[in-house]
Structures are given as structure tokens and as C-alpha cells.
Amino acid sequence: MNFDSRQLRQALGAFPTGVTVVTTVDAEGVPYGVTANSFSSVSLDPPLILWSQALTSSSHAAFRDAERFVVNIMADDQVHVANRFAKSGGDKFAEIAVRTGLGGVPVIEGCAATLECRKVAAYPGGDHIVFIGQVEHIERLPRKSLAFGDGRYMVTFAHDLGGHVGAQAGVTTLPAVEAARLAAAAMPQICEDIGQRTLGLAVWGSHGPTIVRWEPSSHPVSPYLQTGVLVSLTQSATGLAFAAFMCGQTVQAAVERELGARAAAANADQGCFEQRLQEARQHGIARSVGAAPSQRHQVTVNAFSAPVFGAAGQMVLALSTTCEAERLPADWDGAVPAALAAAARMLSLRLGWKPEQAAAQPPCLSNS
Structure with a gap:
């Protein structure tokens, strides 16, 4: 042998x-x-x-x-x-x-x-x-x-999404809650794929991008992870993913309100928001780079967030990873953002999204 x-x-x-x-x-x-x-x-x-x-x-x-x-x-x-x-x-x-x-x-x-x-x-x-x-x-x-x-306990979830078929043959009309269920079940494996870094799942809630689940990994970024947290549309990687890839006047209006509030508080964005939008669309994934310790995590963190799309081509979820800056380089072409983007693409395909929809999709939010 x-x-x-x-x-x-x-x-x-x-x-x-x-x-x-x-x-x-x-x-x-x-x-x-x-x-x-x-x-x-x-x-x-x-x-x-x-x-x-x-x-x-x-x-x-x-x-x-x-x-x-x-x-x-x-x-x-x-x-x-x-x-x-x-x-x-x-x-x-x-x-x-x-x-x-x-x-x-x-x-x-x-x-x-x-x-x-x-x-x-x-x-x-x-x-x-x-x-x-x-x-x-x-x-x-x-x-x-x-x-x-592979030597460890696992959880199981259905590979079949339940046969939610819309009016057109072969078109899946999966509701956002079902998409969140599927993504949540896949998170432990995605956490492995990105090298045991903290992974978050976000949806568009009643007040904006909201973290609904964390997969803390064997090396959680901090002990201060919370669900139900509303994150910044203009400063966080998760918020930037929704701003860059989710269409609708609701998102546009929310971005304008947040930028207006920051300007009124003498905390203007200094034009960086438009640049971050352009970079996210160019790379297909949003990024935030920490310059100082995070108020929430109390350490300097970098983060990436990848959009997950549904059958109609609309963004339904964001998969985000945040980690200490020394464990998560800010390189766009790094192994972690590549693995995160691949996982988001896999989930999108399972939700009925087709790659040709991306080419036909116009920019969701103007940069003006």
C-alpha cells in the first residue's frame, strides 16, 4: 500500500x-x-x-x-x-x-x-x-x-432551496429570509475558507444595513460582537457593499442622510466616499481600512464585504469579514477577499442569480 x-x-x-x-x-x-x-x-x-x-x-x-x-x-x-x-x-x-x-x-x-x-x-x-x-x-x-x-462536528442544511419557482420557468423567487437561512447555514464552512476570520451576515433592515449573524471563528476579532447592529453606510465595509451594489431610492436616500449628518457634525467625508464606491464596483467587493482602534472592537481592524445577489439580480445579503489589521492585509487581491468573493458568488448562484445579470446591471447609486 x-x-x-x-x-x-x-x-x-x-x-x-x-x-x-x-x-x-x-x-x-x-x-x-x-x-x-x-x-x-x-x-x-x-x-x-x-x-x-x-x-x-x-x-x-x-x-x-x-x-x-x-x-x-x-x-x-x-x-x-x-x-x-x-x-x-x-x-x-x-x-x-x-x-x-x-x-x-x-x-x-x-x-x-x-x-x-x-x-x-x-x-x-x-x-x-x-x-x-x-x-x-x-x-x-x-x-x-x-x-x-474531516475530523470535526458539522451542521447540516438542505442543498435544495425548496423549489420556490416564480412565474417564469426556472426563475427562483426566493425571499430574503430564505436567503439568510441558506447563508447562515453555509457560514461555518465560509469561515474555514477565509482562514478562521470573523464572518458577519448583514441584511437591509428597517433602518439600513444590519448585522444579523456572526460566525466568530476560532480567533474572534473581539469579545464585543453583537447581532442587530446597524452599521454605517458610508464608513463600514458592509455599508459600502449595500451602497455600491443595492439598487433603490431607499439606499440613495439613506446615504444622503448619513453624509448630510456627518457634514452637519463637522465630520465630512472629504470626498472619500465616492472613491470607495468606485473601488468597490471595480473589484466587486467593498473594503474599509482601519487607521485607528475601532470604537467597538478596541483594536485596529480591516474589513471586506461581498454582495450576495438573488434571482432577479438584486442584492439581498452582504457577507463581511473583519479582523485585526495585522491578520487581514488590506490588499484587494489578497487571499481573504478572493475567498470571500468566491463564497458570495457561490451563494448567489444557489439563489438563482446568473452571471450575465451583472453585466446588464446599471450602477445602483450615483456618485454625485
Whole structure:
């Protein structure tokens, strides 16, 4: 073989799975449980499933000798349960809500689904043993399932946008709230793609560009992230994205009010706003460069914001990243803005936007 076990594990990690906790009891009624993602369906008639366990597992003897087991499919808020049963030692069932299932086997409460099984066969498989179970009772709750891939937990979301079809064949009329749902579900992966930098999702709210969600990353820009924050149309990267790419008199009027207020407060824009609009349209992404510590984050930050378009060609969302200036160079052609723009384009395509719409779209806001 031209690979080792580590490389094989990495390759297998490219196939995301669900996460289960398999439970059983021994002859004395002592409960056992182990976290496993080696679970699969086998047959519908008869209803058969399988899972495999390492021969070195401390609970192997209990599962080998047991007549029954339960496959508890973890919901997306049960990471703590999966982690508990992935470790050896201690009372794994302490503070875990369970009920007694068939044959006295514990069934974990709050799962996405549970399958109570009678073991019908066991086969050796290298350093594992494969258990076949016949399903005798099931329960399915309206919960989203926890996923696992590339060595970490993941969340799942529907790839199909739900078939919102408009009057014209093939035209998606996806509402902004559905677009926000799709973008929010994709944010953890986008955060990875831009190098674990803080990622924000903004929509046009009742008073202007509003941050509705943050993905703080493993290195959040600061502990002062808030949702529901109204951001400046003329000074922030997020606001500039809406000013540059969102059409409508509402945006025009809001920009004029903000510039007027700044001028009245002797805080004039000094003509930089027009230049920032032109740069954003030229590069397809907006930028703000910090010159001093941010009042909110209390560190000097740079930021980029990319527009997300809907099926009709209109801007519906902004994806923004903000980070300490030393971790986010202001270079237009940097890896972070390129990855952010690519993610925004991907979301736009999934929302029904077509690239030819961009060429036909006139500038949304005059620079006068």
C-alpha cells in the first residue's frame, strides 16, 4: 500500500456522516454506550442496519454478548452527548436524559431519531467487528442531525432551496429570509475558507444595513460582537457593499442622510466616499481600512464585504469579514477577499442569480 492509516483516515473524512451513540446493557443490567459514525442501513425488508466497533473498545465485550442495542442518532445540539460517550471511563450516563427501551436498553432522549434493534449477526472486519441489527421500534423527532467529517462536528442544511419557482420557468423567487437561512447555514464552512476570520451576515433592515449573524471563528476579532447592529453606510465595509451594489431610492436616500449628518457634525467625508464606491464596483467587493482602534472592537481592524445577489439580480445579503489589521492585509487581491468573493458568488448562484445579470446591471447609486 502507498498510504498509511493517517492518510486513510483523512481520505475517509471526505465522506461526512451522521453521529450516533449506540447503547446496550449487559447481563447484570449495567448500561454501556459508545459514540460511532460507522452506521448504515442494510435492508428495508427485513429492516436491517449495521454499525462497527473496534475490538479494543472497553465496551466491546458488552456489545459482543448483548442481544439488543439502540442506535441513537444525535441531534445537532447534542455534541456534548457525543463527546461524553466518545471517552472511556466514568459514568457516561450521568446527567444524560434516558428512558428504558426494549429489553431494558437505555434510549437517549432528544435525539433526531432512535432505532431499537435486536442483534441478528456479527462479522469480523479487521480490527473491528460489524454488528447487524433488526430494527423493532423507531422514533423520529423534528430535529436536525449532527454531522461529522474531516475530523470535526458539522451542521447540516438542505442543498435544495425548496423549489420556490416564480412565474417564469426556472426563475427562483426566493425571499430574503430564505436567503439568510441558506447563508447562515453555509457560514461555518465560509469561515474555514477565509482562514478562521470573523464572518458577519448583514441584511437591509428597517433602518439600513444590519448585522444579523456572526460566525466568530476560532480567533474572534473581539469579545464585543453583537447581532442587530446597524452599521454605517458610508464608513463600514458592509455599508459600502449595500451602497455600491443595492439598487433603490431607499439606499440613495439613506446615504444622503448619513453624509448630510456627518457634514452637519463637522465630520465630512472629504470626498472619500465616492472613491470607495468606485473601488468597490471595480473589484466587486467593498473594503474599509482601519487607521485607528475601532470604537467597538478596541483594536485596529480591516474589513471586506461581498454582495450576495438573488434571482432577479438584486442584492439581498452582504457577507463581511473583519479582523485585526495585522491578520487581514488590506490588499484587494489578497487571499481573504478572493475567498470571500468566491463564497458570495457561490451563494448567489444557489439563489438563482446568473452571471450575465451583472453585466446588464446599471450602477445602483450615483456618485454625485
